[in-house]
Amino acid sequence: MTAPVVLGIDLATSAARVVAVDADSGAQLGFLGAPLHNRDAASGTAARQRPDYPAVVRRLLSDTVAALGPRAADIAALSVTGTSGTVVPLGADGAPVGDAVLYNDMSAGDFAARLDAAGYPAGPGSVAARLAMLAQLPGVARLAFTPDVVLGDLAGGPVPSDTSHALKAGIDPQLRSWPAGLTESGLVPAGLLGPLMHPGRRVGSVADEVAAALALPAGVALVSGMTDGCGAQIAAGAVDVGDTMGVLGTTLVIKGVADARVESADGAVYSHYAPDGHWWPGGASNSGAGVLAGTVAQRELAALDTAAAELGPARSLRYPLPGVGERFPVADAAMTDWAVGTPTTAVEAHRSVLEGVAFVERLGLERLAALGVRLGEHRIVGGATRSSTWNRIRATVLGRPVRLVGAAGSGHGAAALAAATLLEVPLAELTRRWAGIPTIVHPDLDQIAALDASYRSWCEALQQHSALAAAH
Known part of the structure; x- marks a missing residue:
């Protein structure tokens, strides 16, 4: 049968x-x-x-x-x-x-x-x-x-x-x-x-x-389903307490799993109620690969990625946003794309976007941790994981290996939710049954210190730019 x-x-x-x-x-x-x-x-x-x-x-x-x-x-x-x-x-x-x-x-x-x-x-x-x-x-x-x-x-x-x-x-x-x-x-x-x-x-x-x-x-x-961010979370198997994930597509979604509901006063962090009674805290940034869609032709991305990998850490910093407003890791309806320093080449400009989104991911995870969310294995999924350069930058900014999960689209997560309901098995059990072997993406040890310094400078600049946006 x-x-x-x-x-x-x-x-x-x-x-x-x-x-x-x-x-x-x-x-x-x-x-x-x-x-x-x-x-x-x-x-x-x-x-x-x-x-x-x-x-x-x-x-x-x-x-x-x-x-x-x-x-x-x-x-x-x-x-x-x-x-x-x-x-x-x-x-x-x-x-x-x-x-x-x-x-x-x-x-x-x-x-x-x-x-x-x-x-x-x-x-x-x-x-x-x-x-x-x-x-x-x-x-x-x-x-x-x-x-x-x-x-x-x-x-x-x-x-x-x-x-x-x-x-x-x-x-x-x-x-x-x-x-x-x-x-x-x-x-x-x-x-x-x-x-x-x-x-x-x-x-x-x-x-x-x-x-x-x-x-x-x-x-x-x-x-009954869950949002696309939650669907990707299911597909990635990040459904046990301590699991975290970053879904990088048009936008960036950061999510974790906790025993209790976790929320922030500004609304940037919120928790979905999971099918098994756990809570999935996280947030969705407006930053993501969508910033590149309007400025870089698809045929140019591979060449820019290769050149960005060879370039190393950018000298300029950027918070990449496609329009007005940010939701997470800061909630600021007036914030816009900002940069510190001016890239001297198109390759550096591209690299600053890749790093900027990775900085958003790190800050998002740090914000969850500050609210009591336990951080264990971090999985990365989403359409932008096709870029091996970007995956490596994300791991390097986080300073630790990350797990790249294949076939982890939101639709796959929706199918898993349907299967768990149909078969009457716990979602965690089903995702373990479905799990493939993830690819481990290791950080570039030679660039960790430089990107850590860039991240700290970026955080200082973010405080200033977010305050200026709020004042206007």
């Missing part, structure tokens, strides 16, 4: 992906992707996406079934992961009535001010402000997150929001409750907020008519 097949659906910043995995072994059986379409913003504060998630995912599922051939009959469960804090307004029929407002949208400043005036503190880039803004749209019947839209379409009706994607709305993830202050503000009616469910719980099945249209088996289980 063949093992069940589970699917992980990843709704990323610019693409949707479906990964098919053997539930017993963790072997990847298929992977397909398709672009998602971001709107051209009229201002630098707006970040919107065309909300055609159901149509895109249906096409991918249909193609996945065709690609799997006979194994498609073994598909038994799926889960969905998406970017944290992206909100979609839905009508009474479950279809979107406006664009998705992305995690980095800063256009809800007026509604943040109105929430503040009503006694519910919220920043212009907060999920609460986005919810308040979208609640005013004509025809809106529910405010949802991207996985809700896809799961609801597959189920043929609404499903609960998982507490992971809803976390930054200020919910209590353990009690599964929305914040009273948000609904009492008068800007976000309670009727627009759906029920909440912990991650890793069955919330329904693919509707019969949808299964027939996509050639899926009957009764495929729909499992």
Whole structure:
């Protein structure tokens, strides 16, 4: 008898992906992707996406079934992961009535001010402000997150929001409750907020008519998911107390595992409630590989990486940011990209970005440690780990070996969550079963001292630049 097949659906910043995995072994059986379409913003504060998630995912599922051939009959469960804090307004029929407002949208400043005036503190880039803004749209019947839209379409009706994607709305993830202050503000009616469910719980099945249209088996289980950062954490196997990880893609996510909830007063550090009752503290920086996307052509990256490795530590320092605002390891809505010193060549400029993101990672881990999070093995995952130069710089800045985990995308983590629920096994046990052999990335011993000195200078400069940004 063949093992069940589970699917992980990843709704990323610019693409949707479906990964098919053997539930017993963790072997990847298929992977397909398709672009998602971001709107051209009229201002630098707006970040919107065309909300055609159901149509895109249906096409991918249909193609996945065709690609799997006979194994498609073994598909038994799926889960969905998406970017944290992206909100979609839905009508009474479950279809979107406006664009998705992305995690980095800063256009809800007026509604943040109105929430503040009503006694519910919220920043212009907060999920609460986005919810308040979208609640005013004509025809809106529910405010949802991207996985809700896809799961609801597959189920043929609404499903609960998982507490992971809803976390930054200020919910209590353990009690599964929305914040009273948000609904009492008068800007976000309670009727627009759906029920909440912990991650890793069955919330329904693919509707019969949808299964027939996509050639899926009957009764495929729909499992409540977690955010893309958490999905990557699951895929990397960083689910035991003391494990930490850095997910480097468009942005940088730093996460750990703790017995108790860990949060910071400024909101930069927050904790997801894990399926097994542990807490996953961490934060998401706006810094990351996305900074390179707008300045360096893909074909030039490999050559720049090679030259940057040969160059050694940069003489200039940089905090790489793609726009206005930073979330973690500092929470500063006004901070922008800054540099100390001017690179003399394009190679040094590139190297300063690689080092700057690595400095953000180290500061993020140090901040978690200061809050009581135990730091053990550190894993690195994400699309940017294709750069061996960047991996080596990250290990050198941290001053210790790191574990590079293969096949550790967010979609793979969503598939693992679906498999653990389907097979009724603890998530930690399943991730150990699925784990491959990681690549150990060692630091460059000849550069540790120089990069440590650069990091300390960078931290001093950060204090000054963050204070200046806050003053303005």
